[in-house]
Amino acid sequence: MNRIVVGAHYGLKDWLAQRITAVAMAAYVVLIFVAVLAGAVESSETWQAFMSHGAVRFATFLFIVSLCYHAWVGVRDIWMDYLACAALRLTLHVLTLFALVGYAGWAIWIIWRL
Amino acid sequence: MQEKSKQRPKFLTLQEIRLPLPGIASILHRVSGAGLFLFLPFLIWLLQLSLSAAPEGQALFAQYSGNFLVRLVLLGLVWAFLHHCCMGIRILLIDVHVGVEKAKARSSAVAVMAVSLALTAVFGLKLLGVY
Numbered sequence: 001m002n003r004i005v006v007g008a009h010y011g012l013k014d015w016l017a018q019r020i021t022a023v024a025m026a027a028y029v030v031l032i033f034v035a036v037l038a039g040a041v042e043s044s045e046t047w048q049a050f051m052s053h054g055a056v057r058f059a060t061f062l063f064i065v066s067l068c069y070h071a072w073v074g075v076r077d078i079w080m081d082y083l084a085c086a087a088l089r090l091t092l093h094v095l096t097l098f099a100l101v102g103y104a105g106w107a108i109w110i111i112w113r114l
Numbered sequence: 115m116q117e118k119s120k121q122r123p124k125f126l127t128l129q130e131i132r133l134p135l136p137g138i139a140s141i142l143h144r145v146s147g148a149g150l151f152l153f154l155p156f157l158i159w160l161l162q163l164s165l166s167a168a169p170e171g172q173a174l175f176a177q178y179s180g181n182f183l184v185r186l187v188l189l190g191l192v193w194a195f196l197h198h199c200c201m202g203i204r205i206l207l208i209d210v211h212v213g214v215e216k217a218k219a220r221s222s223a224v225a226v227m228a229v230s231l232a233l234t235a236v237f238g239l240k241l242l243g244v245y
Contacts, residue, residue: 110162
């Protein structure tokens, strides 16, 4: 076996996850677009009321998780394509993961305290 | 099939790479994705301000969202999102074997560039308060 710890894990899983999260995010963006057309951003009150609705919060949560997973696969691919040094790649993989998990927590906190 | 004897460059010297149009659309998919990733904290921060219940937060949001530089960055991110999204749809279609032929792949790449730029212009004029 000649596998590298920072390789792509040689599977379809991430490839498929990339596509599923993309479709989920596209659906969410359509939802937000329709809401904006319907007046969700008329004022800060309507915007907060819209974003704190249970179903919207559920969808936003899924969007945040999808975005972070999608970004993880995409950014990891960039490091894998251009960085030959495995140590540097591992460092950047870890930093990318930490950043994305942190962003997810931050964004979820924003919508959950509404 | 192309001839095996054809000399292919075995380097990735960025200045020497000449991409065909679908290649440009493709690398822009990566560039726009990277840009969106880098500006993610900025976007989350704006979301936080926009949803802030405190009047100070709202005032800060009004101040920043009205700032020209912020709007310029947002316009760039709008393009990045639109290009990434349109290109993503193209990739999904190619995944299910729609538009794989060279001519179709080229025209869909042109369509991605044109649609994302046109929609960016539509949003850009809105962002600049033209309508």
